Structures are given as structure tokens and as C-alpha cells.
Amino acid sequence: MNILIYLNQKNNYLSDYSKELLNIASNLTKNKDFNIYLVSLYSESLKNLKDDLKNWNIKKIFFILNKDNYYIYPTKISHILTSLKKDLDIDIIIMGNSLFELDIAPYLSMRLEFDYIPNISSFFLENNQIIFDRLIYGTKALEKSTYNLKNLVCIFNNNINKNQPWKIHANKYNNIPIDFINYKSNENILYELKNQVLKKQKKHPLETSKIVIGVGKGIQNPENFQLIENLANILGAGIGVTRSVVDHGWRPEYEKIGQTGKIIKPDLYIAIGLSGAMQHVAGVKQARHILSINNNPNAEIFKYSDLGIVGDLFEIIPKLITYLNHL
Amino acid sequence: MYSLKFTEEQERICQMVKDFSLNEVAPGAKERDINGDFLGTRDLLKKMGKLGLMGIPYDKKYGGAGLGYLEYALAGFELNKVDASLGISYSVHISLGTGPIYNFGNEEQKQKYLPKLCSGEYIAAFGLTEPCAGSDASASQCTAVKKGDKYILNGTKCFTTNGEFADVIVVFAMTNPELGTKGISAFIVEPKNYPGIKFIKREAKMGIRASVQNVIEMENLEVPVENLLGQEGKGFKIAMATLDCGRIGVAAHAVGIAKGAYEYALNYSKERVQFGKPISKLQVIAFKLADMYNKIEAAEAVTLKAAWTKDEHAPYSIPAAVAKLTATNVAMEVTTEAVQVLGGTGFTMDHPVERMMRDAKITQIYEGTNEIQKLVISGAILR
Amino acid sequence: MKIIVIANETFPTDQNLTLENINEKKILNPYDEFAIQKASEIKNHKNDEIIIFMISKSDNLYCLKTCLGLGGTSGNLIIFKGNNPKDLAAILVKEIKKQGTFDLILTGEQDVNNPRGDIPYMINSLLDVPLISHCLDIHYSNNKLICKKETDDFLEEISINLPCIISFRKNVYEPKYPSINDIMSINEKPIFLNYYNKSENNLYLKLKIYNVKRQNKIYKNIDSDKAVKKISTYLDEWGLNGGLYEYINLFKSKK
Numbered sequence: 001m002n003i004l005i006y007l008n009q010k011n012n013y014l015s016d017y018s019k020e021l022l023n024i025a026s027n028l029t030k031n032k033d034f035n036i037y038l039v040s041l042y043s044e045s046l047k048n049l050k051d052d053l054k055n056w057n058i059k060k061i062f063f064i065l066n067k068d069n070y071y072i073y074p075t076k077i078s079h080i081l082t083s084l085k086k087d088l089d090i091d092i093i094i095m096g097n098s099l100f101e102l103d104i105a106p107y108l109s110m111r112l113e114f115d116y117i118p119n120i121s122s123f124f125l126e127n128n129q130i131i132f133d134r135l136i137y138g139t140k141a142l143e144k145s146t147y148n149l150k151n152l153v154c155i156f157n158n159n160i161n162k163n164q165p166w167k168i169h170a171n172k173y174n175n176i177p178i179d180f181i182n183y184k185s186n187e188n189i190l191y192e193l194k195n196q197v198l199k200k201q202k203k204h205p206l207e208t209s210k211i212v213i214g215v216g217k218g219i220q221n222p223e224n225f226q227l228i229e230n231l232a233n234i235l236g237a238g239i240g241v242t243r244s245v246v247d248h249g250w251r252p253e254y255e256k257i258g259q260t261g262k263i264i265k266p267d268l269y270i271a272i273g274l275s276g277a278m279q280h281v282a283g284v285k286q287a288r289h290i291l292s293i294n295n296n297p298n299a300e301i302f303k304y305s306d307l308g309i310v311g312d313l314f315e316i317i318p319k320l321i322t323y324l325n326h327l
Numbered sequence: 328m329y330s331l332k333f334t335e336e337q338e339r340i341c342q343m344v345k346d347f348s349l350n351e352v353a354p355g356a357k358e359r360d361i362n363g364d365f366l367g368t369r370d371l372l373k374k375m376g377k378l379g380l381m382g383i384p385y386d387k388k389y390g391g392a393g394l395g396y397l398e399y400a401l402a403g404f405e406l407n408k409v410d411a412s413l414g415i416s417y418s419v420h421i422s423l424g425t426g427p428i429y430n431f432g433n434e435e436q437k438q439k440y441l442p443k444l445c446s447g448e449y450i451a452a453f454g455l456t457e458p459c460a461g462s463d464a465s466a467s468q469c470t471a472v473k474k475g476d477k478y479i480l481n482g483t484k485c486f487t488t489n490g491e492f493a494d495v496i497v498v499f500a501m502t503n504p505e506l507g508t509k510g511i512s513a514f515i516v517e518p519k520n521y522p523g524i525k526f527i528k529r530e531a532k533m534g535i536r537a538s539v540q541n542v543i544e545m546e547n548l549e550v551p552v553e554n555l556l557g558q559e560g561k562g563f564k565i566a567m568a569t570l571d572c573g574r575i576g577v578a579a580h581a582v583g584i585a586k587g588a589y590e591y592a593l594n595y596s597k598e599r600v601q602f603g604k605p606i607s608k609l610q611v612i613a614f615k616l617a618d619m620y621n622k623i624e625a626a627e628a629v630t631l632k633a634a635w636t637k638d639e640h641a642p643y644s645i646p647a648a649v650a651k652l653t654a655t656n657v658a659m660e661v662t663t664e665a666v667q668v669l670g671g672t673g674f675t676m677d678h679p680v681e682r683m684m685r686d687a688k689i690t691q692i693y694e695g696t697n698e699i700q701k702l703v704i705s706g707a708i709l710r
Numbered sequence: 711m712k713i714i715v716i717a718n719e720t721f722p723t724d725q726n727l728t729l730e731n732i733n734e735k736k737i738l739n740p741y742d743e744f745a746i747q748k749a750s751e752i753k754n755h756k757n758d759e760i761i762i763f764m765i766s767k768s769d770n771l772y773c774l775k776t777c778l779g780l781g782g783t784s785g786n787l788i789i790f791k792g793n794n795p796k797d798l799a800a801i802l803v804k805e806i807k808k809q810g811t812f813d814l815i816l817t818g819e820q821d822v823n824n825p826r827g828d829i830p831y832m833i834n835s836l837l838d839v840p841l842i843s844h845c846l847d848i849h850y851s852n853n854k855l856i857c858k859k860e861t862d863d864f865l866e867e868i869s870i871n872l873p874c875i876i877s878f879r880k881n882v883y884e885p886k887y888p889s890i891n892d893i894m895s896i897n898e899k900p901i902f903l904n905y906y907n908k909s910e911n912n913l914y915l916k917l918k919i920y921n922v923k924r925q926n927k928i929y930k931n932i933d934s935d936k937a938v939k940k941i942s943t944y945l946d947e948w949g950l951n952g953g954l955y956e957y958i959n960l961f962k963s964k965k
Binding site for chain 1: 716721723724727732740750778795799820824825826827828831832834835836840841842843846856860861863864866867868869870871872874880881890914915916917918919920922923924926927928929930931932933934935937938940941942944945950
């Protein structure tokens with residue numbers, strides 16, 4: 001079986017998500033006879049990753065070169081992957097769920113006439129077939145689908161519910177060969193980029209933080225967020241908000257957690273001053289532990305919490321910060 | 328016989344007013360009531376104008392929606408569930424303020440005022456009641472004297488809903504005091520443009536605090552001759568006919584208030600636990616809720632019947648009086664019981680039922696006291 | 711100008727889901743509702759058309775008519791009981807081609823209840839018309855469409871020629887209510903129905919209601935010092951306190 005992984009690699013260390021994708025690829029078949037190919041946009045720091053990558057059975061790495069720094073159209077990346085599929089006779093293509101990869105995968109599946117399965121939260125191998133789980137209806141329902149292990153484009157969620165032990169194979173290849181593909185942009189321009197504004201970078205991005213603090217209307221005004229940021233700094237936590245906070249204009253839309261915002265899967269979700277409306281809870285139902293603080297004993301959030309404290313967040317949070325500082 | 332099933336359009340209108348009420352009106356209703364924020368109410372009226380609600384029963388050629396009193400009543404049911412102050416300001420604009428111009432104005436007056444009134448650009452009010460002329464409209468002391476191309480109006484009007492932010496007020500004054508009721512005439516007054524009109528008081532009231540009722544002083548108020556509504560001496564008939572329509576609006580207003588209180592009490596009773604179970608499981612509370620439901624069904628039915636009768640162009644004075652009498656008494660009873668169901672906490676401002684009860688009282692009094700309604704009904708049945 | 715909007719109805723997000731009511735779709739997908747709002751803003755000429763396409767398993771016209779009340783000028787209901795996204799895309803493209811030339815296709819990027827988000831890309835591939843995905847806003851000036859697009863790191867402003875496809879990442883914020891005139895004019899607008907048979911490519915999917923049981927340990931009458939103690943006890947029990955200690959030291963050392 002030939003598996004092609006598109007890696008959205010940015011940093012100079014192999015991200016947890018990339019490691020997960022590599023592990024997933026290694027576990028897609030019980031049969032030991034498989035080849036993994038990697039594709040990624042080239043960056044200076046990526047060159048050094050070759051040593052990390054030795055832990056997996058990677059047959060070849062393809063780097064896409066963009067020497068002249070052209071704007072990268074996802075459809076053109078799809079064309080590159082289409083050629084690779086034909087040259088290498090790829091059976092399964094897997095990717096992560098960044099916005100860029102979400103632009104590539106469905107288009108690619110249409111061109112290759114492959115099946116497209118996104119938002120995979122877990123998978124099982126059974127009788128030479130693969131069963132995928134997807135969480136839909138705001139994580140209230142589970143959809144199971146079965147496919148043959150061929151002609152698939154899959155996008156796996158991060159922090160995936162691993163169902164089989166991650167196996168790390170001894171590397172077959174001592175020196176992983178590298179190939180370069182040029183990103184050609186002398187073809188027709190699809191659209192013109194006029195302006196680019198950097199999104200405010202969060203210290204601990206919501207999607208990958210192990211601890212996330214959720215803040216609702218109970219914070220009362222945007223100045224009080226300083227208290228939450230202090231707590232988040234100690235815990236290394238990401239901060240997410242409910243729809244009311246975004247509606248009031250206190251925080252930007254991309255921090256919204258919920259059915260119409262981000263669906264996250266942290267180890268610990270701390271819900272502060274939020275009532276626990278269904279659409280918000282849908283975003284955090286998969287958290288391993290939920291701890292909530294609210295001064296209304298009838299708040300909905302308590303039905304969805306493992307530990308709930310009825311109390312004033314403005315008294316409890318400072319004391320919690322003091323306690324954690326002394327740990 | 329009328330159909331008991333609503334058309335798809337009528338259901339969509341109900342849904343739209345319901346969504347609007349829940350999202351735009353309900354969130355600030357409590358604060359507007361506490362602060363007497365009638366300008367907030369005026370802003371909501373403008374928003375309703377954009378949705379075409381300010382001209383529901385009026386012809387499309389004048390900018391209205393071309394529908395009838397039935398759709399107006401349906402809108403009133405939903406709107407008054409959350410904010411009775413907005414509900415009465417709306418009803419006064421449609422029935423009492425715009426109605427006379429629509430029903431009795433000449434073509435120039437209609438073309439001049441109706442499009443702006445139906446779009447919400449202009450808001451209307453009704454100046455009939457005076458300190459010494461309440462139920463007895465013939466005891467009016469306001470005078471109107473013709474001088475050249477103007478009428479000069481003098482006198483005091485009170486309890487004028489929407490008064491100080493209205494763009495158009497239909498004012499009644501005596502052109503011939505010696506003729507009694509046959510000497511009253513109606514005028515279209517533009518308070519923002521005509522000199523001689525002052526708003527000297529805002530009533531401090533028990534309820535509907537987010538609507539404004541003013542005392543208006545007219546001192547040599549100059550009204551152009553073209554703004555005489557109908558003919559001299561026809562004012563009393565115009566006022567009575569207008570109040571007939573207004574009664575249907577007030578009936579819808581009262582039914583809405585009752586529905587809002589009932590639904591709140593119903594939901595509360597399912598969650599409040601005493602003696603180990605929700606109080607809705609106690610027969611005494613369940614029967615109270617059944618009584619409330621019963622009364623609201625009856626009030627809604629007579630209101631819809633009155634609205635339908637008017638839309639069919641059949642005589643509707645008596646059905647309108649029956650609707651107003653029934654619905655407003657039901658509103659007072661249901662809101663009082665709703666506070667009772669909530670118990671001590673229903674008396675506090677934590678819940679809206681105390682506001683609904685305070686709002687309901689005035690419905691038994693304005694636009695023809697319930698005693699006047701009995702006069703109208705008994706007069707008709709004993710004729 | 712001819713604007714095509716692809717809309718879908720879906721399950722209300724604030725209702726409790728059960729296996730019995732899962733097929734009762736009652737609301738317009740909020741991402742598609744946003745697309746209709748944007749279409750109404752771009753339409754500036756009386757003769758501009760906003761054609762609503764909707765694929766549904768039944769021939770109930772209520773949701774399509776709601777779209778017409780929100781700004782659509784005509785509606786096209788496609789009755790198809792299949793569930794394979796490739797079939798849905800192929801059918802939509804077939805119907806879109808019947809319209810002849812068009813200027814814009816607008817749609818929400820995903821169904822609020824099923825985040826597949828693949829239809830816009832499949833239509834992009836079949837029609838070969840450029841697609842701008844993850845859009846937050848659009849406006850039209852000087853024969854060009856200016857789009858605000860969200861990427862992983864940036865908010866980009868992009869200029870593109872028509873025709874093109876836009877998929878929206880934003881859903882309705884300030885609901886726009888249909889006015890009385892809008893509601894009354896719904897029945898004057900043309901609606902077309904098209905029936906398609908089920909294909910062999912139907913996906914076999916099993917659905918299960920997913921419930922996570924929580925411990926529900928709620929403490930009501932405790933003061934803040936005891937609250938902090940309770941929190942630390944539970945973090946210990948969950949194996950996080952030791953982990954927390956690691957986190958805290960990790961971040962302290964990074965400072």
C-alpha cells in the first residue's frame with residue numbers, strides 16, 4: 001500500500017499533529033508492506049527534520065519549492081499531488097485539518113475520483129476494511145462509515161482517539177531521499193491578493209492546547225480578561241469564548257468555541273462565567289475533564305461538568321492563581 | 328364563517344414578529360420599563376417600520392402592507408408578550424393616530440401623511456382626552472376658531488400616548504361649543520412644525536412605563552385649514568369610529584400580555600421544586616394554569632372574531648367592544664394569577680410577571696373604560 | 711447580474727437530538743442564510759436575479775420559500791434522496807448549467823451540523839470556475855469582487871473577476887427579518903421542482919447518538935478557599951496535578 005501524507009509543517013520541530021499523522025499512516029494497515037511518502041512546502045528549517053523523520057518508514061520526501069515567493073493557490077497544490085499520485089500509484093492520501101489543507105483535499109478527491117472523508121475522530125481496521133468515526137450534529141452524534149483501503153483522501157482531527165497502540169517502526173531507510181518540485185506560477189492568475197493582515201497570534205492556540213479556559217458573559221467586561229490571561233499564562237492554557245462575548249465585541253470571532261465556532265478536544269476545559277448553552281457545549285463535549293465555575297446554581301453548564309463550583313469567579317480565580325503560583 | 332386555520336403567510340408573519348420580539352425587543356424591556364425609556368420604544372417603532380409593521384392594515388397604494396386587522400392582531404399577540412409599552416405605542420400609532428386619516432381624510436391628506444406613517448418615518452398620536460373630558464367626550468373644553476386660512480386651537484389635552492415624539496397628532500376641539508358633541512371637529516396637527524404647542528408633563532405611571540403619555544398645552548396653535556379632518560362638527564363621529572378600531576388593537580395588546588404572563592408562569596412552575604416535586608405537579612397550581620389557558624383561549628377567540636368581522640366590512644362595533652372588555656379583564660386576572668404562581672419571587676423585579684401585572688391594569692381603563700364597553704353592549708342588545 | 715445561492719435546511723442547533731427527530735429539518739443553515747444576505751447586498755438592480763438552489767429529500771417547499779422571503783427572486787428545489795456528496799455536487803452542476811451564464815455562486819462553506827464542507831470544492835472542480843473559500847465578507851465594485859478571506863495565519867483581501875464561487879465561513883450574526891412585503895411576495899416568485907433518482911453511489915452510514923457521561927460533582931455552599939482546595943483535589947485525582955506541576959515548571963523555565 002502506498003500512502004501519501006501532506007505535511008503542513010511550519011516550525012523547526014516536528015509538531016505533535018505531524019507526528020500523529022505519521023503514526024496514523026503507519027497504522028492504516030496491519031500488513032507490514034507499505035510505503036509512506038511525504039509532501040510538504042519547503043522551508044529552511046524543514047531540511048533539519050530529516051533526522052526526526054527517521055523514526056518512521058518514510059520512503060521519500062518531496063519538497064515543493066517556491067523560490068520566487070509566489071502566492072500559493074491550493075488548487076495548484078492539488079495538481080501537484082495529482083501528478084504524484086499517478087507517478088507513485090498512491091492508494092491513500094492523508095492530511096491535517098488546517099484551513100489550507102481543507103482547501104486542497106476535497107478538490108483533490110474530486111479530480112482523482114477518490115472518496116473524501118474529513119473530520120475523522122477515530123478509526124478501526126476490520127476485515128481488510130477501515131471504519132471511520134465522525135462527530136456530527138455538534139458532537140451529539142457519531143457517524144460510522146466503512147471503506148476499502150484504497151482511493152481515499154482522509155483528513156484526521158488532531159488529538160485523535162487512538163484505538164490501536166502507536167507503533168513506531170524501525171526505519172528501513174537510513175537516508176531518506178529527497179526530491180524537489182517547483183511551484184510554477186507562470187500559469188493564469190486565478191485572483192489577486194490586495195492585502196494581508198496577520199491574525200493576532202495566540203500564545204497557546206485553542207486547537208492544540210491541552211488546557212483551555214472558556215470565558216462567558218460572566219466576565220462582565222473586557223478589562224476583566226486580564227485575570228483570565230494571568231491564569232492562562234500559569235497553566236499554559238488557550239483562551240476561548242462563547243458567542244455572547246463575541247457578540248459584545250470583547251474578543252474576536254476566531255476565539256469562539258462552539259457549533260458555529262471551534263470544536264476542541266483538550267484534556268481539561270475550565271468553564272468560567274458561562275451558562276453552558278447547547279451550541280457552546282457542543283464545542284467542548286469531547287474534553288476529557290470539564291471544570292466549571294458559575295455563581296448561578298441552575299446554570300446548564302453544571303449538567304455537563306465533572307466538577308462544578310457555585311461561586312464568584314472574581315473571588316475564586318485570584319485564589320486559584322495564588323495557589324498555582326506556590327506549587 | 329371564518330376559517331380557523333391560518334394561511335402560510337399569516338404564520339410567517341407571526342414567526343417574523345416573534346423572532347423580532349425575542350431578539351430585538353425582549354432583551355431591553357425590563358430596563359426600558361425601569362428607566363421610563365420611551366425614546367428606546369420610539370427607536371423600536373422605527374425598526375418595526377422598516378419591516379412593514381407600521382402600516383399592516385392599510386392599502387398598498389398608501390404604503391401600507393395591504394393586509395387587515397387580523398394580521399395586525401396576530402402581530403399584537405406576539406409583540407405584547409414581551410413588551411406592553413411598545414405594544415400600546417404601536418397600537419395607538421396604527422389605530423388611533425393613522426386610522427382617522429385613512430378612514431376620513433381627503434385624498435391630499437392621505438397622500439401627504441399616510442406613506443410616511445406606514446413606513447414608520449412618521450409616528451402618530453391621538454389627542455382626545457382632556458382633564459375634564461374622559462369618558463364624557465362631550466365635556467371637551469378645547470376650542471378651535473377659524474381665522475382666515477388657519478384654525479387657532481386652544482386648550483389642554485392629557486394622556487396623549489406617543490405625544491412628545493409624534494410627528495402627527497389627530498386633535499379634537501370644539502369649533503361650535505354650543506352644539507355639544509355635534510360641535511367637535513378633528514384636526515391633523517404636526518407638533519414639530521406648528522407653533523403654539525407645548526408638552527408640559529410626562530405622566531408617572533403604575534405601568535407601561537416605557538411608553539410616554541403627555542399633557543399637551545395648545546396656546547394659539549395654528550393649524551392650516553387643509554388639515555381639518557372630514558368636516559366641521561364630524562369630530563365626535565370620527566373619534567367614536569376610531570375608538571372602535573382601537574378597541575381591537577387594545578384587545579390584541581391585552582391578549583398578548585396575558586399570553587406572556589401565562590407562558591412565564593407555566594415554565595416557572597415546571598422548574599420550581601417544593602415538597603420534593605415541581606409545583607406544576609400540585610393540582611392547585613395545575614388548575615390555576617388551566618384557568619389561565621382557558622381564559623386566554625376565549626379572549627383570543629373573541630379578538631380574532633372582531634378583527635375578522637372588521638376585515639369583512641361588516642359592522643364591528645359590538646364585537647370590538649366584547650373583545651376589549653373580555654381580553655382586558657382576562658389580562659388583569661391572568662397576570663395577577665401569574666404573580667401568585669411565582670409566589671414571593673414573582674413580586675420582585677427578578678421576574679417580568681410583576682411588570683406584566685402593572686401593565687395589565689391600564690388596559691381595563693383606556694380606549695373606553697370597561698364600563699363604557701358595557702354601556703355600548705347593553706345599548707346594542709337592548710335597542 | 712445573475713447570482714446563484716446554494717442553500718440547505720438542517721436540524722435546529724438548540725434542540726435535543728434523538729434518533730426519532732434527526733430527520734426533522736426545520737431551519738435554514740445559518741451559513742447559507744449569510745450567503746443569501748450577502749447576495750441581497752450585492753444585488754443593486756431591479757433585474758438582477760438571485761436564484762436559490764436547494765437539495766432536499768422531500769418536496770416540502772417551506773424552507774425554499776423562507777429563502778425567497780429573505781431575498782431570493784426564484785427558487786429551484788431538487789428532490790434527491792441520495793447522500794453521496796459527489797452525486798449532490800454533480801446534480802447541482804447539472805442544474806446550474808441549465809441556467810446558462812451566471813455571475814456568482816454563493817454558498818455557506820459547511821452545514822452547521824455536518825462539517826464536511828466539500829460541496830463548494832467539488833462544484834469548483836466540475837465547473838472549472840475559481841473558488842474563494844473561507845470568506846468572511848464580499849463587496850462588488852468596478853466589475854471586480856473584493857473578498858475578505860480567512861487563512862490559517864492571515865486575513866486576506868482578494869480581488870477576483872466574475873464569474874466565481876464564494877463559500878462563506880461566517881454565519882448569520884444580525885438576523886435579518888423578512889419584512890411584511892417580503893413575506894407577501896413569496897408566492898409571486900417562480901419555483902421549479904426537479905426530481906432525481908437515487909444512484910448506486912449511496913453511502914452506507916450508521917448513526918449513533920453520542921453521549922459522554924460526566925461526573926456531575928457540584929459544590930454549592932462553599933467559600934472560595936475551600937473551592938480552591940476542592941479543585942486541587944480533583945486535579946490530583948484526575949492525574950492532572952502532577953501534570954500541572956510539569957506544565958507550570960515548563961512555562962516558568964521558558965520565561
